[in-house]
Amino acid sequence: MTGLSRRALLGGTLGLAGLAATAARGQSGSERPNILCLVSEDNNPYIGAYGDRLARTPHIDALAARGVLFRNAYSVAPVCAPSRFGLLTGIDPRSCSPAQHMRAQARLPEGFQTYPELLRAAGYFCINNPKTDYNCDVDPQAIWDVQGVEGHWRMTPPGQPFLCVLNTGTTHENSMCSAREGSVTPQDVRVPAFLPDTPVIRADIARYYNAMEAMDAEIGNWLAQLEADGLADDTIVIYYGDNGGVLPRSKRYCYEEGLRVPLVVHVPPRWQHLAPGMPDSVSQAPVTLLDVPASLLSIAGVPQPPQMTGKPLLGQRIGQPVTYAFGFRDRMDERYDLVRTVTDGRWRYIRNYMPHRPNGQHVAFEWAMQAAYREWNALHLAGQLTAQQDAFFQAKPFEELYDLAADPDEVNNLIGTPAAAGVAARLSRALDRHMLAINDNGFLPEGATGEGYFESRDRAVYPLRKLMTLASRAASRSPRNLSRFQRLLASPVPAIRFWAARGLLMLGAQAAPARAALLDVLSNDAVPQVRVVAAEALVGLGEAEAAVPVLIALADDPQPLPVRVQALDALTFIGEAARPALPLLQRLAAITVAPGQTDYVPRLAAYLIALLEGTYDPRADAIPAQGCAALNRSGALFMGPPPSAAWPR
Structure with a gap:
């Protein structure tokens, strides 16, 4: 140095x-x-x-x-x-x-x-x-x-x-x-x-x-x-x-x-x-x-x-002063989401492209660090929360709008109210313009071909405007889009197939007419990220026997880490249907991760085992006191000497 x-x-x-x-x-x-x-x-x-x-x-x-x-x-x-x-x-x-x-x-x-x-x-x-x-x-x-x-x-x-x-x-x-x-x-x-x-x-x-x-x-x-x-x-x-x-x-x-x-x-x-x-x-x-x-x-x-x-x-x-500040959420540690937001300082508009996933997805580090998360989760599982408090653990709306002056806690969603319609439309348009201006890469599944500053500007691989429209239709969860999603499963563009499959996943049982097309994707699509989404959708259509073995295979080596995390995430949300994965999960949970490497795979596996075995207790997620002390010592930062009389004045 x-x-x-x-x-x-x-x-x-x-x-x-x-x-x-x-x-x-x-x-x-x-x-x-x-x-x-x-x-x-x-x-x-x-x-x-x-x-x-x-x-x-x-x-x-x-x-x-x-x-x-x-x-x-x-x-x-x-x-x-x-x-x-x-x-x-x-x-x-x-x-x-x-x-x-x-x-x-x-x-x-x-x-x-x-x-x-x-x-x-x-x-x-x-x-x-x-x-x-x-x-x-x-x-x-x-x-x-x-x-x-x-x-x-x-x-x-x-x-x-x-x-x-x-x-x-x-x-x-x-x-x-x-x-x-x-x-x-x-x-x-x-x-x-x-x-x-x-x-x-x-x-x-x-x-x-x-x-x-x-x-x-x-x-x-x-x-x-x-x-x-x-x-x-x-x-x-x-x-x-x-x-x-x-x-x-x-x-x-x-x-x-x-x-x-x-x-x-x-x-x-x-x-x-x-x-x-x-x-x-x-x-x-x-x-x-x-x-x-x-x-x-x-x-x-x-x-x-x-x-x-x-x-x-x-x-x-x-x-020059600007009118808006934009923000986002994508994968956080081992959990996937896709959220885009904009504020003008008075209003906050939020668009949830994965409304089928709750805000309150279990994140191991997050839960381990804070007793408040463990308490909140435990009260949710015990059915002791009000509807307002429990919203964190429920499916999200596609859009949210909050008046920050009147509602600083952001609990009163004004989307759909006539008085706020003009504000919502203005902020929604601003968000769309910004996403196009920055070439928002968020609609490309992690680990797929096309990632990168210049690579994602290839519209043959990443047709952003089309993907934004498709993702919005998927997140709206309207059955009127069923035939469109089914047709787009055959698109030559992997990102479009991915969002078509996600649209069918979010339709749930209403996607039943697309069962055969999804089974074809499950067996033949060359992109594993697309197969993960198709598999999760098929479990909801009664095809667990065909879909779960695919998720198990994609959650294991030699698949790259993003695919494994996506497959384990899908297994987490299919409930009891994931039980055949227990042997794999027990092996994955026992993995010792090398220093400096992410431990998402064993985290996901251990949590899902506890869910399937009925032993999950949020309050037990805390790390031991000695582990907390060691973590804080390792993160201690040099502050320099305190001011003293020895210093020149």
């Missing part, structure tokens, strides 16, 4: 005063500002400056009082890896499949450069500490001057401006599996209308507030270090969360809780001409985290490559 050692950073041989003096001589007075990005994980704006009276976040509040607060800021994905792909590349993950899925390995096209590469070429010294999680084949060590837990702006060579990204994991999802003391108690919190009001759920909400309080102290620590180093007057500070929060129906879900993030920009007086507004001001415009890399390039005066679609929020060229 280049630069200073961890020992030196912590006050070793060079000493804190010497480090600060070196840093001040090196970067103070530069002709370009330094840039400090402070990034917190899994955050809704449970922050005082955003109007949350329960939050204890004095340092972020003070930063907002000196800067510009973006009230309607959103991640494009409600989970870290796709969101961080966009933050690094400036490319919407949906444009470069499989980057839109959680935990994938997309290929960044040759010749495309990430923002740190562009800034380094322009003379900036670029540091990232430590989280990457870029969801693509970029080598973090190759794109940063310093990458890892030792990274700090003090490693910048004299006379060179820096870009330093410091990530804190204190509010990450794994923080919810252990106790967290703080100012907020369970009695203090408000329970959203979609959740049952129980002591367990109240405790998790309080734990999250207290994690936010601890994270705010870390932000304050970093800002104090910057001040003590004499660099505050020459450093633009950008604070943001990488995706929405982790409380139930937040992370992984396309509601405000999953997509809305804090975003605060502070520009010191010397660089006020680069600021997005006056100090202590608020921007109401909807923005997304795709605007962050565009803004970093704009601060440095670096031209924005055409593949980066965000609008600069500050810098030498500030983009």
